[in-house]
Amino acid sequence: MSGVLLAASIDETINDGFERVSTFVQDIIFYSVPIAGFPFPLVVGWLAFAAVFFTVYFRAINVRGFTHAIALVKGDYTGPDEVGEVSHFQALATAVSGTVGLGNIAGVAVAITVGGPGATFWMIIAGLLSMSTKFTECTLGVKYRRENADGSVSGGPMYYLSRGLAEQGKVRLGKFLAVAFAIFCIFGSLGGGNAFQSNQAFSQLRSVTGGDDGFLGGGSAGVVFGIVMALCVGVVIIGGIKRIAKVTDKLVPFMAVFYVTSCFIVLGGNLGEIPGAFRLIFDGAFSPEGITGGVVGVLITGFQRAAFSNEAGLGSAPIAHSAVQTNRPVTEGYVSLLEPFIDTVVVCTMTALTIVITGAYTQVGTEGVQLTSDAFATVLPWFPNVLAVAVVLFAFSTMLAWSYYGAKATAYLFNESKTADLVYKGIFLTFVVIGAASSLDVIIGFSDAMIFAMSIPNLIGVYLLVRVVKRELTEYESGLRSGEIAKIKTTAS
Amino acid sequence: MEVAVVGVDGSEAGSRAAEFAARHVRDASAQLVVVFVVPWSPYSVQTPEENERRRITKKQEVSTAWEDVVQPLLDRLQAEGTVAEGVVKHGHPAEVLCDIARERGASHLVVGRRGQSRVRALLFGSTPVNLIQMSDVPVTVVP
Numbered sequence: 331m332s333g334v335l336l337a338a339s340i341d342e343t344i345n346d347g348f349e350r351v352s353t354f355v356q357d358i359i360f361y362s363v364p365i366a367g368f369p370f371p372l373v374v375g376w377l378a379f380a381a382v383f384f385t386v387y388f389r390a391i392n393v394r395g396f397t398h399a400i401a402l403v404k405g406d407y408t409g410p411d412e413v414g415e416v417s418h419f420q421a422l423a424t425a426v427s428g429t430v431g432l433g434n435i436a437g438v439a440v441a442i443t444v445g446g447p448g449a450t451f452w453m454i455i456a457g458l459l460s461m462s463t464k465f466t467e468c469t470l471g472v473k474y475r476r477e478n479a480d481g482s483v484s485g486g487p488m489y490y491l492s493r494g495l496a497e498q499g500k501v502r503l504g505k506f507l508a509v510a511f512a513i514f515c516i517f518g519s520l521g522g523g524n525a526f527q528s529n530q531a532f533s534q535l536r537s538v539t540g541g542d543d544g545f546l547g548g549g550s551a552g553v554v555f556g557i558v559m560a561l562c563v564g565v566v567i568i569g570g571i572k573r574i575a576k577v578t579d580k581l582v583p584f585m586a587v588f589y590v591t592s593c594f595i596v597l598g599g600n601l602g603e604i605p606g607a608f609r610l611i612f613d614g615a616f617s618p619e620g621i622t623g624g625v626v627g628v629l630i631t632g633f634q635r636a637a638f639s640n641e642a643g644l645g646s647a648p649i650a651h652s653a654v655q656t657n658r659p660v661t662e663g664y665v666s667l668l669e670p671f672i673d674t675v676v677v678c679t680m681t682a683l684t685i686v687i688t689g690a691y692t693q694v695g696t697e698g699v700q701l702t703s704d705a706f707a708t709v710l711p712w713f714p715n716v717l718a719v720a721v722v723l724f725a726f727s728t729m730l731a732w733s734y735y736g737a738k739a740t741a742y743l744f745n746e747s748k749t750a751d752l753v754y755k756g757i758f759l760t761f762v763v764i765g766a767a768s769s770l771d772v773i774i775g776f777s778d779a780m781i782f783a784m785s786i787p788n789l790i791g792v793y794l795l796v797r798v799v800k801r802e803l804t805e806y807e808s809g810l811r812s813g814e815i816a817k818i819k820t821t822a823s
Numbered sequence: 824m825e826v827a828v829v830g831v832d833g834s835e836a837g838s839r840a841a842e843f844a845a846r847h848v849r850d851a852s853a854q855l856v857v858v859f860v861v862p863w864s865p866y867s868v869q870t871p872e873e874n875e876r877r878r879i880t881k882k883q884e885v886s887t888a889w890e891d892v893v894q895p896l897l898d899r900l901q902a903e904g905t906v907a908e909g910v911v912k913h914g915h916p917a918e919v920l921c922d923i924a925r926e927r928g929a930s931h932l933v934v935g936r937r938g939q940s941r942v943r944a945l946l947f948g949s950t951p952v953n954l955i956q957m958s959d960v961p962v963t964v965v966p
Binding site: 405408413414415416417418419420421423424427428480481482483484572576579580582583649650653654655730731734 | 861863865866867868869870871872873874875876877878879881882884885912913914
């Protein structure tokens with residue numbers, strides 16, 4: 331009995347201590363000014379402004395570049411020498427399996443709980459605009475990646491901030507921004523990329539096994555689940571058992587397709603209500619009722635969740651995209667703009683429609699992934715079990731992706747030190763456990779704060795380097811027009 | 824000069840195929856192209872670590888194929904008086920073999936058969952079966 335009490339109090343101690351740190355960090359990052367009586371976090375405006383700016387600056391590249399992006403992913407422009415190297419498809423798939431995850435399932439539910447159905451509309455708008463941000467940062471990621479002595483490549487904001495700005499004579503500023511980014515990236519990887527994931531995975535597992543009365547209902551279950559999850563992650567990232575990572579990475583695209591298909595089934599079961607759902611979303615977007623802050627409140631909620639889900643402007647994606655084989659960096663920029671489209675415009679919208687159409691969001695007291703799960707259960711009663719498996723897998727793959735981002739940031743800060751790498755990974759695993767043991771509010775607040783902080787040094791650098799991207803794009807587009815860059819004809823007739 | 828293409832993969836069946844093809848080529852005083860295809864799909868899903876090291880991995884795959892399989896085989900065949908050259912490429916084995924046969928104007932394609940189980944062949948396909956479907960020239964499968 332005392333063992334149970336002790337374990338329960340461990341859960342609570344972790345919760346209390348974490349809450350204090352979390353509140354402190356959030357107060358700084360989410361410094362808000364009141365607009366129409368609604369607190370407007372400046373950092374959300376920062377990301378939204380960037381998305382609009384890059385869309386205008388690159389003359390709607392998010393729309394213009396869409397079909398070309400698909401042609402690149404299909405390999406239409408892949409030369410024979412490039413076969414066997416990292417393809418555009420592979421770079422995109424790796425980046426997408428890092429982004430498609432709980433943000434799409436739990437994050438959407440959070441958005442609709444806070445902002446009502448109208449938040450969906452603003453999420454989609456934010457998703458479409460942020461395609462331009464992704465385009466810009468991923469082009470830079472490839473342009474300034476570092477080819478290491480052994481032939482491997484390292485890329486991401488750490489490199490374009492330091493190397494790119496050094497080209498403009500801003501050596502110290504570049505170095506400072508790169509270091510700041512790396513530090514935020516490490517903390518972000520511990521929060522949203524990790525603790526939030528294990529938190530939601532545990533929450534869904536507990537719910538399908540009987541909630542508080544089930545075998546995961548006890549006070550110490552969170553810690554136990556966290557330890558098991560941490561062991562699995564540890565085996566891959568420290569033990570180097572790649573096989574597990576490979577299996578998950580192969581399952582994730584399958585789960586994503588399965589998830590979207592399930593959304594279609596739920597929508598199919600409520601066909602008659604689809605127009606009504608769209609009306610709810612549009613009305614909610616422009617004249618919400620009962621939402622704090624009115625339109626501004628809904629808009630901010632939508633933009634915030636979209637950013638958390640598709641990560642545009644945060645600088646995480648350029649790390650994953652930079653390994654691609656191409657001698658024209660802008661090609662990967664094109665490809666990367668598909669990422670927010672898949673993540674936010676397709677997957678998040680499907681989740682949102684499912685939640686809105688089933689009316690699940692009107693229930694009081696359910697939040698996060700639970701809400702999405704309830705929405706599915708109205709049409710597919712067995713779905714919460716499958717969702718639990720999907721959530722655990724998504725959580726696992728997102729953790730692996732973010733542990734990679736964090737490890738790259740650590741490697742940059744500590745000159746590729748093996749010790750630093752191990753220490754970072756040890757801390758990362760601890761956060762898997764902390765995440766499973768804490769409650770959702772504390773976790774979401776902390777993870778949001780750290781992940782959004784990454785956007786500050788990243789976007790400052792991207793603005794300063796935006797002319798480089800413009801030059802690359804202009805050259806590339808004239809190459810396309812002149813026919814110098816053309817589709818590669820395969821010898822197969 | 825007439826050209827034949829043989830696909831090898833380091834297996835027993837592959838070297839049997841190469842020897843069969845070499846006999847055929849010598850009799851017809853033709854030329855043999857020994858092809859090693861490293862199976863590779865641009866649509867496979869990779870971990871970020873694999874992506875980061877892909878260039879190194881590719882180099883290693885190519886040099887292993889040359890050193891362990893293609894070069895020793897060429898040495899042996901040339902010593903026996905066969906006119907032979909080697910190619911190592913990444914891609915879908917059957918597609919690459921067909922492409923090379925087309926590029927070289929080959930009149931004949933030869934491959935070995937691994938004798939994998941039906942389930943395996945059903946799940947992963949088999950190069951001889953794919954070749955028969957795709958090839959423009961006669962295909963010989965050496966058991």
